[in-house]
Amino acid sequence: MVSKRLTEIPASGTIAISNLVSQMKAEGIDIVSFSMGEPDFTTPANVIDACCDSLREGFTHYTPSTGIPELRKAVADQTRNVNGVPCQASNVLITPCKQAIFLTALAYIDPGDEVLLPDPCWVSYEACIRLAGGVPVYVPTFFEDGFVIDPAKIEAAITPRTKMLILNTPSNPTGCVIPSDILKQIAGICMEHGIKVLSDEIYESIVYEGRHTSIASFPGMFDNTIIVSGLSKSHAMTGWRLGWAVAPEDDIKAINKLQSHSISCAVSFVQKASVEAICGRQDAKDDMVKEFRRRRDLALDLISEIPQLECNVPNGAFYLVPRYSMDVPSAKLAETLLTDAHVAVTPGSAFGPGGEGFFRISYAASEEQIREGISRIKNCLSQF
Numbered sequence: 001m002v003s004k005r006l007t008e009i010p011a012s013g014t015i016a017i018s019n020l021v022s023q024m025k026a027e028g029i030d031i032v033s034f035s036m037g038e039p040d041f042t043t044p045a046n047v048i049d050a051c052c053d054s055l056r057e058g059f060t061h062y063t064p065s066t067g068i069p070e071l072r073k074a075v076a077d078q079t080r081n082v083n084g085v086p087c088q089a090s091n092v093l094i095t096p097c098k099q100a101i102f103l104t105a106l107a108y109i110d111p112g113d114e115v116l117l118p119d120p121c122w123v124s125y126e127a128c129i130r131l132a133g134g135v136p137v138y139v140p141t142f143f144e145d146g147f148v149i150d151p152a153k154i155e156a157a158i159t160p161r162t163k164m165l166i167l168n169t170p171s172n173p174t175g176c177v178i179p180s181d182i183l184k185q186i187a188g189i190c191m192e193h194g195i196k197v198l199s200d201e202i203y204e205s206i207v208y209e210g211r212h213t214s215i216a217s218f219p220g221m222f223d224n225t226i227i228v229s230g231l232s233k234s235h236a237m238t239g240w241r242l243g244w245a246v247a248p249e250d251d252i253k254a255i256n257k258l259q260s261h262s263i264s265c266a267v268s269f270v271q272k273a274s275v276e277a278i279c280g281r282q283d284a285k286d287d288m289v290k291e292f293r294r295r296r297d298l299a300l301d302l303i304s305e306i307p308q309l310e311c312n313v314p315n316g317a318f319y320l321v322p323r324y325s326m327d328v329p330s331a332k333l334a335e336t337l338l339t340d341a342h343v344a345v346t347p348g349s350a351f352g353p354g355g356e357g358f359f360r361i362s363y364a365a366s367e368e369q370i371r372e373g374i375s376r377i378k379n380c381l382s383q384f
């Protein structure tokens with residue numbers, strides 16, 4: 001008998017699609033998959049070499065639970081120098097990004113605490129909040145606004161039970177990059193009401209115009225923020241499971257208590273390789289962002305020829321969320337696209353109530369797949 005806590009968590013909508021995709025592929029069906037939440041590139045060679053060197057040197061044991069000092073310093077230097085966040089190595093905990101979110105939820109949310117989060121948003125926030133006993137409170141964002149969250153709507157959703165706000169810029173699934181002036185307003189509201197921000201910046205390096213802003217860079221706001229990020233998306237390292245939390249020292253101590261009782265530490269030789277990922281040459285990462293931008297523009301061009309779809313031009317991450325005009329639930333539409341057109345997309349409903357009427361395309365796919373997949377979508381939608 002599983003716990004009551006677990007039975008209250010809905011199954012992941014993204015996993016349901018990927019299970020079906022695997023089954024169909026195993027049956028020999030030619031599927032174009034736009035459901036991947038990861039870069040389709042390989043990890044840069046210098047990072048792989050650093051990992052192999054570290055393994056051969058025998059760096060295969062436990063590390064301090066907060067992470068090896070040189071990696072904590074590298075993360076702090078990058079977060080301070082690139083994003084303007086006033087942090088030091090002692091403000092960093094090395095842990096997979098998803099784990100950082102999960103541990104933060106467990107460390108700060110008490111039963112009944114309300115947590116504000118944008119709608120639509122990444123699938124696992126709600127599950128983390130609920131597992132900790134909290135109550136997710138969605139703040140709607142709108143296609144017409146490019147899915148930029150409205151600070152006034154955040155303020156309107158605050159109650160005496162509000163404990164935390166989760167932000168994700170650039171966003172999965174919308175690709176929305178929250179402009180700096182909006183983040184500044186949100187920072188003011190959160191400081192005024194004493195609300196902690198969990199700022200998920202995992203797509204921080206995949207921004208096409210302008211630059212990423214961390215909410216923790218505004219004066220006084222770092223004291224109120226837990227940043228989570230990592231190398232999964234920036235360096236095509238999803239399988240390495242390496243990320244971090246950057247936060248005031250007391251928060252790092254609290255989260256580290258949970259880390260030390262759960263995974264103990266991040267993988268030792270991966271931590272060594274990650275120092276190289278952050279401090280070594282960045283040409284592979286820069287090329288990847290250029291290629292994502294080319295693919296985004298190609299996918300947007302092709303989608304603009306489909307009369308049933310309209311799409312924003314997202315400024316970051318590697319996702320598009322077209323809005324469709326047909327009167328059909330997004331889960332049903334995704335199922336039809338998969339079974340009839342053999343294209344895997346993620347239904348918008350997987351990302352919260354505000355995702356209904358949309359589906360997510362990940363353009364972390366080859367140009368050939370983008371052309372073929374969107375052509376299949378066009379044919380399939382013409383039959384509705």
Ligand SMILES: Cc1ncc(COP(=O)(O)O)c(C=O)c1O
Pocket residue numbers: 037096097098099122168171172200202230231232233238241242243
């Ligand atoms: C918005 C967002 N946050 C966190 C994560 C988790 O990242 P990681 O796989 O590095 O733990 C993902 C992964 O898809 C994501 O899209």
